[in-house]
Amino acid sequence: MIQAISVDMDGTFLDANSEYDHERFEEIYANLRQSGIKFIVASGNQYYQLKSFFPGKDHELFYVAENGAVIFHNNKLLSVNQFSNTLVEKILRTLTEDYQDLQVILCGVKSAYLLKKADPNFKEFARKYYFELKEVESFATLPDDTFIKFALDVAIHQTTQIVEQLNQTFQDDIRAVSSGHGSIDIILPGVTKGSAIKQLLTQWQVNPEQLLAFGDANNDLEMLQLTPHSYAMKESSEEVLATANNIAPSSNEAGVLAVIEHYLDDKSNTPTK
Structure with missing residues (x-):
């Protein structure tokens, strides 16, 4: 059973206009909270930008920002990997x-x-x-x-x-x-979205096989390799399409939300390539 979800943002969760269906997400997110499923925003972008997409949820969501270099939760820096x-x-x-x-x-x-x-x-x-x-x-x-x-x-x-x-x-x-x-x-070598998410899963005592992950670019590869429940967006790089075990509709079709809804409706039936 899925216990955590990680989503890249640009080209994955967000559409071409850097938007998403807020009303639809709120309904999904309410179900995730009720089921105790944690939601991880995993991006190469800056934490201060990422949290602007989810107003009022800083105390609930986990942000793996700057490609895993930092982890933020509840407005606090949980982890940092720095250059000399x-x-x-x-x-x-x-x-x-x-x-x-x-x-x-x-x-x-x-x-x-x-x-x-x-x-x-x-x-x-x-x-x-x-x-x-x-x-x-x-x-x-x-x-x-x-x-x-x-x-x-x-x-x-x-x-x-x-x-x-x-x-x-x-x-x-x-x-x-x-x-x-x-x-x-x-x-830094070894610092990826995947390494940061694995750190969180270990803290939560969640098996990587209980992770649902979405990405579209090569900086998502390590995250997608963590779990059999990995989804490449339809318009992903060749490496991502080859790495992920499943393909989601494009970000312009709200592919992430559609797949999550599918898991919530019928966890035993997952679409594959």
Whole structure:
């Protein structure tokens, strides 16, 4: 029996307009609470942005943000995996010196940071996903924060190449992963949505086989590998489609809500590929 549900947001839970059917979700969520099923929001995005989608539920939901680097619950930081400042400085030098036309966000626990000289279109894009965002003159002096992730924006056709180059340059110090649509996240090795969710499941004494998980991009792979009840959205990356055991309707068809409703109605009958 399902005891926990984890959902990616962009391209999974949210539609193309970054919306979802609130009324339908509220009805589903009431049933989840009644059944004691925990709901995990698992995203590469910032905690302060994620919680804005679920007003009034901070004391109930669990947020695995920044691709597993942090876990928040009830407005409290439960777990953090951080880069050393020395490594942060080394990565920033490489990004600014070796790559042209690459936009960078330095993600901290308190806020995210970008350069004042960054492309105006990128700034507008960044404000959509980072509700706590500050502009700085330079990264030569690091802000007073704990750093957990780098978010990069690159030309879509360069994504795979840059991911491979970064992983080769820094070897075991970092892990670069595509999060879709020209976005690249640089995270610590072993820190993933999957590792953070596994930590929560262990605390709750919930077996991974009791997890229902949804994703669409490569930063969801470890989360989907946790459970046989894994769902790739219909419009997912090839790797996600190959990894997940099931396929859900697209995010524009409210695929996550449809599958959860199915489980609530008939837990013994799960659609497969």
